[in-house]
Amino acid sequence: MDGTGLIVSSSPHQRAAVSTPVIMSDVILALMPAALAGVWFFGLRALAMMVVCVAAAVGTEAGLEKLMKKPVTIEDYSAAVAGFLLALVLPPDLPLWMGAIGAAFAMAIAKFIFGGLGQNIFNPALIGRAVLLASWPVFMTRWRWPIFQAPWIPDFDAVSSATPLALWKLNGIKTPYLNLFLGNVAGSIGETSALAILVGAAYLLWRGHISWRIPVSFIGTVAVLTALFGQDPVFHVLAGGLLLGAFFMATDYVTSPVTPKGQIVFGVGCGVLTVFIRLYGGYPEGVCYAILIMNAAAALIDRLTVPRKFGEVKKVA
Amino acid sequence: MSFRSELTKGLVRENPTFRILLGMCPTMATSLAISNGIGMGIAATFVLVGSNVIVSMLRNVIPSRIRIPCYIVVIASFVTMVDLIMAAFVPKLHEVLGIFIPLIVVNCIILARAEAFASKNGVLYSLADGIGMGLGFTLALTGLSAIRELLGTGTLLAVPDFGFPGFRIFDRSLAAVMVILPPGGFITLGLLIGLLNSLTRRKKKAAQT
Numbered sequence: 001m002d003g004t005g006l007i008v009s010s011s012p013h014q015r016a017a018v019s020t021p022v023i024m025s026d027v028i029l030a031l032m033p034a035a036l037a038g039v040w041f042f043g044l045r046a047l048a049m050m051v052v053c054v055a056a057a058v059g060t061e062a063g064l065e066k067l068m069k070k071p072v073t074i075e076d077y078s079a080a081v082a083g084f085l086l087a088l089v090l091p092p093d094l095p096l097w098m099g100a101i102g103a104a105f106a107m108a109i110a111k112f113i114f115g116g117l118g119q120n121i122f123n124p125a126l127i128g129r130a131v132l133l134a135s136w137p138v139f140m141t142r143w144r145w146p147i148f149q150a151p152w153i154p155d156f157d158a159v160s161s162a163t164p165l166a167l168w169k170l171n172g173i174k175t176p177y178l179n180l181f182l183g184n185v186a187g188s189i190g191e192t193s194a195l196a197i198l199v200g201a202a203y204l205l206w207r208g209h210i211s212w213r214i215p216v217s218f219i220g221t222v223a224v225l226t227a228l229f230g231q232d233p234v235f236h237v238l239a240g241g242l243l244l245g246a247f248f249m250a251t252d253y254v255t256s257p258v259t260p261k262g263q264i265v266f267g268v269g270c271g272v273l274t275v276f277i278r279l280y281g282g283y284p285e286g287v288c289y290a291i292l293i294m295n296a297a298a299a300l301i302d303r304l305t306v307p308r309k310f311g312e313v314k315k316v317a
Numbered sequence: 318m319s320f321r322s323e324l325t326k327g328l329v330r331e332n333p334t335f336r337i338l339l340g341m342c343p344t345m346a347t348s349l350a351i352s353n354g355i356g357m358g359i360a361a362t363f364v365l366v367g368s369n370v371i372v373s374m375l376r377n378v379i380p381s382r383i384r385i386p387c388y389i390v391v392i393a394s395f396v397t398m399v400d401l402i403m404a405a406f407v408p409k410l411h412e413v414l415g416i417f418i419p420l421i422v423v424n425c426i427i428l429a430r431a432e433a434f435a436s437k438n439g440v441l442y443s444l445a446d447g448i449g450m451g452l453g454f455t456l457a458l459t460g461l462s463a464i465r466e467l468l469g470t471g472t473l474l475a476v477p478d479f480g481f482p483g484f485r486i487f488d489r490s491l492a493a494v495m496v497i498l499p500p501g502g503f504i505t506l507g508l509l510i511g512l513l514n515s516l517t518r519r520k521k522k523a524a525q526t
Contacts, residue, residue, distance in 0.1 A: 136493065
């Protein structure tokens with residue numbers, strides 16, 4: 001028994017060739033269309049925000065790991081992804097140092113206090129956004145119109161800074177589908193262009209890094225529920241951060257359920273919460289909070305939706 | 318057991334806020350500005366010292382079965398005094414602290430000291446314990462509220478009762494509102510407890526080697 005070629009180990013025995021760095025760099029690649037659209041619509045300021053957020057997130061992670069004398073894990077790109085995602089859900093004109101604080105908070109409080117990658121309960125990027133919104137509500141709700149005009153808004157100057165969802169909620173103005181689809185509207189840096197997000201999402205789905213279950217059930221629930229409440233489902237799917245949230249935030253491995261059935265439940269829950277916050281809540285947009293609330297329930301959902309083992313018989317109560 | 322060690326244990330070693338984690342409710346609610354924190358701390362210290370001394374004096378008279386109601390009566394008397402004095406002399410602070418002044422009656426620190434210390438120890442030690450614990454609570458509140466006032470409003474040492482707007486460190490619009498909201502309070506407190514724990518652990522390690 002001197003162990004010639006025999007390795008005794010516990011399951012799982014079959015491992016995929018993909019590793020965290022591969023997945024994370026693919027996510028960054030998939031976010032590129034949305035990021036480019038953000039730079040195209042909001043100018044170099046958007047690019048500066050992304051650079052600052054990524055640098056702050058990576059710097060915080062590296063600094064904390066040095067401080068706690070743990071192996072530095074910035075090479076797995078997960079901190080870069082979190083910073084990148086955070087930049088994409090911030091308004092383009094937010095002061096850069098606020099973006100940096102959000103990214104540092106996301107890493108230090110949302111990720112490290114809970115034990116680092118794989119241990120965090122809540123999506124760090126969304127926590128960063130929620131903290132910034134709670135801390136500087138004025139700056140976080142100051143939007144800028146992209147470079148193009150908006151003829152469908154009667155009093156353009158007065159409401160030009162509102163996002164499509166705010167325009168719809170407060171002024172009853174509906175933004176045309178084409179603008180929402182291309183991204184020529186006010187909003188967070190990376191959330192405005194549905195087209196760019198869908199291109200990136202298609203890449204992630206094709207590479208097999210995310211499953212269809214959470215995004216489809218999330219977006220489907222929003223569409224069905226808004227239609228049931230007599231709203232325009234197409235508008236609600238295209239406007240705001242739903243597409244970005246559904247494909248890139250709700251599908252985060254760490255903070256969403258792992259069981260197939262659980263992922264559907266998770267997506268439906270996100271959708272229901274989003275619709276209710278949008279229609280009845282104080283905020284025009286509810287995707288961020290919907291995902292964060294469901295993050296908290298992810299572990300419970302997993303526990304209740306454990307798939308039956310092969311050959312397992314349902315217990316008779 | 319010495320008078321001095323009873324006096325100083327509440328400051329750091331057995332700090333009621335950072336170590337024993339008692340009185341969290343007033344800690345969260347009143348640590349929004351340094352003046353609130355100090356006001357609350359002094360009010361609680363006064364009640365704590367008074368109740369500790371009286372409870373210690375009566376410790377052989379109070380039947381053990383009804384000791385909690387007896388403590389409450391003693392504490393409530395002191396709280397009523399504090400309540401009326403503050404309403405008369407610092408009305409704005411009294412208004413800000415609001416329900417948390419009467420709630421000192423059921424403040425965990427005061428009840429815990431009466432139950433765990435004053436009812437078992439002599440008057441002099443109970444006095445020292447009350448002063449130490451009260452000062453520890455005041456210190457913790459002051460530290461916590463200094464951080465929250467600075468980050469959450471951009472000022473330091475604002476005292477509305479003296480008509481002093483405080484030192485403006487940076488513009489109000491840049492202040493992080495969340496820090497003076499409950500989540501900011503919990504996060505700040507948690508970080509401070511963590512910091513204190515890591516400091517003492519380092520000290521212990523240094524002492525061992």
